[in-house]
Structures are given as C-alpha cells and as structure tokens.
Amino acid sequence: MRLSAPAAPEAASTVGFEAPAQLDAPYGVYIHIPFCDHICPYCDFNTYAGQSERIPAYVEAVKRDAEHWSPRFDRRAAASVFIGGGTPSLLAPSQIAEILAACRETFVIADDAEISMESNPSDLTERYCVGVIDAGVNRISIGAQTLDRRGLRVLGRRHESGTTAAAVKAARAAGFTNISLDFIFGWPGQTLDQWRSDLDRVLHGEVGGSPPDHLSLYGLIVEPGTPMADAVRRGILTPVDDDAAADFTKLACTILDEAGWLRYEIANWASGPEKASRHNAVYWRNGDYAGIGAGAHGHVGGDRTMNQPAPQRYIDALRDGRSPITNTETITERTAMGETMMLGLRLLQDGVSRKAFRLRHGIAMEAQFGPSLDRLRDLGLLDIDHERVRLTERGALLANSVCAEFL
Numbered sequence: 301m302r303l304s305a306p307a308a309p310e311a312a313s314t315v316g317f318e319a320p321a322q323l324d325a326p327y328g329v330y331i332h333i334p335f336c337d338h339i340c341p342y343c344d345f346n347t348y349a350g351q352s353e354r355i356p357a358y359v360e361a362v363k364r365d366a367e368h369w370s371p372r373f374d375r376r377a378a379a380s381v382f383i384g385g386g387t388p389s390l391l392a393p394s395q396i397a398e399i400l401a402a403c404r405e406t407f408v409i410a411d412d413a414e415i416s417m418e419s420n421p422s423d424l425t426e427r428y429c430v431g432v433i434d435a436g437v438n439r440i441s442i443g444a445q446t447l448d449r450r451g452l453r454v455l456g457r458r459h460e461s462g463t464t465a466a467a468v469k470a471a472r473a474a475g476f477t478n479i480s481l482d483f484i485f486g487w488p489g490q491t492l493d494q495w496r497s498d499l500d501r502v503l504h505g506e507v508g509g510s511p512p513d514h515l516s517l518y519g520l521i522v523e524p525g526t527p528m529a530d531a532v533r534r535g536i537l538t539p540v541d542d543d544a545a546a547d548f549t550k551l552a553c554t555i556l557d558e559a560g561w562l563r564y565e566i567a568n569w570a571s572g573p574e575k576a577s578r579h580n581a582v583y584w585r586n587g588d589y590a591g592i593g594a595g596a597h598g599h600v601g602g603d604r605t606m607n608q609p610a611p612q613r614y615i616d617a618l619r620d621g622r623s624p625i626t627n628t629e630t631i632t633e634r635t636a637m638g639e640t641m642m643l644g645l646r647l648l649q650d651g652v653s654r655k656a657f658r659l660r661h662g663i664a665m666e667a668q669f670g671p672s673l674d675r676l677r678d679l680g681l682l683d684i685d686h687e688r689v690r691l692t693e694r695g696a697l698l699a700n701s702v703c704a705e706f707l
C-alpha cells in the first residue's frame with residue numbers, strides 16, 4: 301500500500317520541529333509488530349495474518365533486538381518510542397509492558413518521551429487502554445480509516461464506525477490525552493459528501509464523545525500486486541482520479557482549517573502544536589532512529605539498516621544470537637543533504653532551516669542547491685526567506701516533483 305497525502309495550505313507559523321536534526325539530537329525508537337488479524341486488500345506493509353501464535357517468541361526477540369541497538373546510541377537520549385505495525389494491539393498490555401521495560405533498560409529514554417502505539421479499534425476496551433497506559437504508552441493511534449460502512453467494506457476492514465467510537469471513548473475514559481485517528485480518503489466509490497460527513501462527525505465529537513487530538517489523513521493509492529489492484533484491473537473497483545483526489549484534499553484542508561486545526565505536515569493535522577507527532581518528526585527532520593522488529597528500518601550514524609522481514613527468521617536470528625539486520629547502506633553526504641530537503645519540506649509550517657542545514661551538513665543550503673532553489677522559487681513552488689525554506693501551497697500539491705529536485 302502507498303498512501304498519498306493532500307495538498308498544503310499556506311504556511312503560517314512554526315511548530316518548533318527544526319529540520320534537519322543535528323547528529324547529537326534525541327533519537328526515536330521504532331518497534332514493528334508484523335501481525336494482523338487479516339490482510340486488508342490495499343495493504344503492502346510487512347505484515348502477516350494467521351501467525352499470532354508467534355507473538356510470545358516475537359516479544360522475546362524484540363527485547364533482544366533492542367539490546368543490539370544500545371551501543372549505537374551510547375548515552376544519547378531517546379525522545380520517542382513508536383510501536384507500529386501491523387497491529388500492535390494484538391499484543392497483551394503485559395507484552396507491551398515487557399517491550400517498553402526492555403527499551404528502558406537499553407536506551408536512555410527521556411522522562412517526557414512520547415510513547416505511541418498503533419491500534420485496531422476492535423481491540424480497544426477501557427481495560428485494555430488502562431493496561432497499555434500502565435505499561436507506559438501515552439499516545440494512541442487508532443485506525444478508523446472511514447466511518448462509512450461501505451467504505452469500511454471496500455477497504456476490507458472488519459470493524460464498524462461504532463467500533464471506532466467505542467474505542468475513542470474507551471481511550472479517553474482510560475486517561476489518554478493524546479489520541480490520533482487515521483483516515484483514508486479517495487477509496488473507490490467515496491463521495492465528497494461522505495468524506496465531509498466523516499470529518500464533521502469527528503470534529504463534532506460524534507465519534508466517542510470528544511474530538512481526537514490528532515488526525516492523519518491519507519489518500520489511497522492502489523499499489524500493484526495488492527488484491528485491490530487486482531480488483532481494479534478486473535473492473536470490480538474504480539479508483540478515484542487525480543482531479544477527484546485533489547477535491548478530497550481541498551475539502552479536508554477547508555474543513556480542518558475552519559475548525560482551527562494545524563496542518564503541520566502534508567498528511568498530518570494537530571488540534572494544537574503540542575499534539576504534533578514528535579516521533580514522526582524524527583523522520584521528517586532526517587534524524588536517527590532505532591529500527592526494531594521484523595522488516596524494520598533503522599537510521600543511525602550515517603547508516604540505514606533493514607531487518608529480516610519474515611517473523612520466524614527474525615525470531616530465529618535473535619534466538620541464535622545473530623543480528624537480524626540483513627542490509628546496511630552507508631548514506632553519502634550528498635544523499636543525506638537531499639534527504640534533508642525531501643523530508644524537511646514535508647513540514648509545512650517549519651520547512652527546512654537554513655541554519656540547521658549548515659550546522660548539520662557543513663555547507664550552506666544555497667551553496668549545495670542554489671540553482672534548484674532559485675528555479676523552484678521562481679516557479680512559485682518554494683517560499684524562501686532568511687531563516688527557512690518551505691513549500692508554497694502550489695509546491696505542496698506537487699511535493700513529489702519538488703522533492704525529486706533535491707535527490
């Protein structure tokens with residue numbers, strides 16, 4: 301699965317995510333849980349159904365994997381932990397607690413670290429949420445995807461909108477003060493009215509009694525090789541075209557802007573700056589992160605790593621005392637600078653700081669990318685001032701092409 305993001309509104313103020321991160325900045329810890337109840341037809345993540353009997357051994361492997369990472373970060377502090385998937389809420393709270401305890405033994409995790417986990421709405425009861433809060437989780441991301449019943453079936457989801465509402469209610473009752481909902485727009489057959497209804501219901505607290513604190517909104521792209529792509533090829537489903545996708549995007553921007561939400565990243569809105577995702581900001585700031593779990597990617601000290609994707613092979617490697625890393629790529633400084641631009645420009649409010657660029661890469665941004673910056677500014681795609689470079693509204697619409705200029 302690949303999900304496109306909507307177009308950007310005009311950049312206004314900053315959120316405080318200075319990009320790029322410096323080499324000694326706090327890092328993030330990502331932990332991948334590659335298990336799901338079933339595989340959704342649009343999904344191309346590294347995830348597996350029917351393997352939940354492997355979860356206990358997998359938790360042990362994750363704990364050992366964390367130990368392998370600790371020397372790479374020495375005594376630097378981690379500012380965030382993100383348990384993603386797959387479906388991390390298939391794990392019992394005690395297993396989440398074990399993983400987080402192992403992380404605390406291994407990494408120096410800041411007292412105020414953001415500790416997030418992704419979840420399936422069907423798994424969230426108040427008791428479950430209390431359990432994961434006790435384990436140390438302080439931010440929960442819930443995969444709502446849509447509130448429309450037909451949409452949920454098209455996306456192959458097995459929950460109902462009422463399940464999402466119950467999950468939000470349970471998370472609030474348990475004490476979560478940072479709840480994010482994921483939505484997918486532009487699914488085959490979706491209308492603008494249905495999309496408006498989803499957003500209105502969420503913002504008016506009709507989903508669980510109160511609005512969430514954060515929204516991630518992704519436009520669906522049908523990836524080759526997925527069952528959904530096959531259904532499109534056979535004429536069973538018709539994906540929305542580019543013009544319609546742009547209309548969905550504009551509607552989301554208008555509704556959330558009117559509601560006072562902050563679009564701080566191309567696909568992410570927060571109810572206030574303090575609710576912006578600090579873990580994902582590590583990626584957008586081209587910062588370092590440990591990549592723990594089957595198929596997880598890591599990024600530290602100029603290297604990019606990838607773990608063995610198959611859960612049993614991952615478990616076997618760690619059980620045998622072997623590293624699960626199957627691929628390490630050393631990132632050249634030229635590539636790192638390009639990635640700084642490509643990732644940092646996604647931060648619509650903060651953009652890429654010229655000062656931080658020089659400190660991180662040892663060269664002025666304009667010395668490295670002067671002709672590209674000039675051309676993109678002249679085309680109205682970049683807004684450049686003495687402090688930072690940001691995408692304009694038009695630049696955000698063409699973000700992929702703008703970013704490709706720097707790679």
Ligand code: SF4
Nearest residue numbers: 336339340343385386
């Ligand atoms: S729940 Fe998420 S990770 Fe699992 S198959 Fe569906 S889209 Fe993929």
